[in-house]
Amino acid sequence: TGPRPRSLAAMATITANNTVLLFGGWASGPVGDTWVWNGTWSQATPAVSPAARHGHAMAFDPVRARVVMFGGNWTVELWAT
Numbered sequence: 001t002g003p004r005p006r007s008l009a010a011m012a013t014i015t016a017n018n019t020v021l022l023f024g025g026w027a028s029g030p031v032g033d034t035w036v037w038n039g040t041w042s043q044a045t046p047a048v049s050p051a052a053r054h055g056h057a058m059a060f061d062p063v064r065a066r067v068v069m070f071g072g073n074w075t076v077e078l079w080a081t
Contacts, residue, residue, distance in 0.1 A: 002041030006031055008054035012067045015060060021067055026054040030073060050079045 003009075009025030020037040021044075024030065032052030034044040056072030061080075069079040 003033065003035045003043075004031075010056045010058040010069065010072075012058040012060045012069075014067065015062055016065055021058070023050070023058065023069065024053045024056060024072060030054050046081075050077065 003022060004027055006025035006027040009022055009031070011020055011022045013020050018038065022035040022037070024032055030052035031054070032049065034046060034049060036042050036044050050069065051073075053072030053075070055074075056069055058067055058069045060067055064080075067081045069077075071077065
């Protein structure tokens with residue numbers, strides 16, 4: 001199992017633990033799910049999560065060991081894990 005097909009999602013490589021984080025995208029509408037890849041896909045269920053969105057960007061900040069996400073759905077929101 002894994003994330004359903006989508007476009008306009010964002011992914012970030014988390015170098016601290018060699019995983020990839022995928023959030024959101026577009027699949028017949030904005031998607032707001034979070035997935036982690038570490039050789040296999042698993043769906044994450046964070047306690048707090050941004051609203052469903054597409055067209056956003058994500059990156060891993062190795063200094064703070066956090067994933068940072070910006071924008072999506074024509075917003076200027078900034079999220080960090």
